[in-house]
């Protein structure tokens with residue numbers, strides 16, 4: 001089912017938590033809200049669930065206005081980070097619980113529980129209590145309980161945050177596979193950029209109650225619109241330099257040879273940034289910079305300050321005067337104190353706004 005969020009605001013007293021969020025989530029889409037603590041992700045999710053009412057705006061599900069509808073009328077399931085399992089009930093009874101409330105008959109309940117448990121690899125564990133399960137198994141029981149009644153919309157708030165790194169990686173693929181196979185429209189909240197990138201069809205990057213950019217993971221990575229998005233996604237983050245827009249549509253910055261010719265789409269965007277006095281930045285991902293010999297043609301000479309060998313890749317931190325940035329390369333013999341040439345391929349430089357407020361989408 002499609003979910004439409006239209007100019008939604010939420011205020012708690014004087015505190016503005018959600019500031020006019022608008023987005024259309026498509027039927028069957030896996031939509032991730034990503035942002036730092038306190039940016040309003042959970043509040044937005046809770047308004048979709050009906051656990052919180054908007055101060056203004058409209059939320060519709062499958063075309064019907066649900067802004068003020070009771071949670072139980074929304075055909076939505078929600079899974080939280082703390083699992084919320086009943087410790088004294090078996091896995092079977094935990095999964096069965098939502099069906100019992102809905103007064104399905106015993107045989108129907110058993111069939112659905114077994115079916116869902118099978119899909120989630122819990123078939124062998126139905127008679128255990130939650131205390132006899134691993135973290136990942138508990139997580140799956142919690143998902144099974146949410147999914148057993150075939151909801152049309154699935155909301156998840158940091159469901160993996162209690163798991164260790166290895167299990168998180170396993171569970172994120174399992175969740176993604178599961179809901180994609182079931183075709184359920186999903187909104188997933190996380191502050192973990194890797195999780196967002198790995199799972200999402202589209203990501204909404206949120207900051208201070210706004211969706212700053214909504215796009216596919218690779219679009220967000222390749223073409224972040226604002227400094228906030230550029231710095232939030234990618235590790236180490238994108239290098240950003242204060243830039244100037246020159247006549248003829250070239251953007252330059254303080255580093256010689258770091259220059260980008262704007263294409264048609266970018267011209268409008270750059271003009272919008274300049275008009276909004278937001279400050280224009282030129283950005284490049286660390287792995288797009290190329291290390292060359294000092295003095296090489298088209299390269300900018302830089303002093304190596306620190307080299308971090310990470311095994312597969314190497315981070316090289318450099319400076320040009322008092323401008324500092326980072327390059328990610330394969331293994332290298334470059335060491336601190338060396339002078340190297342750095343090439344920034346013009347087509348891989350990006351125009352980024354220094355100020356979130358000037359970007360509309």
Ligand code: ATP
Nearest residue numbers: 012015017035036037038039040041042043044191
């Ligand atoms: P986190 O990742 O820490 O959960 P979040 O992005 O999900 O962050 P929200 O939980 O939406 O953020 O909270 C946004 C802001 O609203 C926070 O400053 C929070 O303290 C505040 N807030 C949330 N619920 C309430 C409430 N019921 N009453 C007052 N303030 C609230």
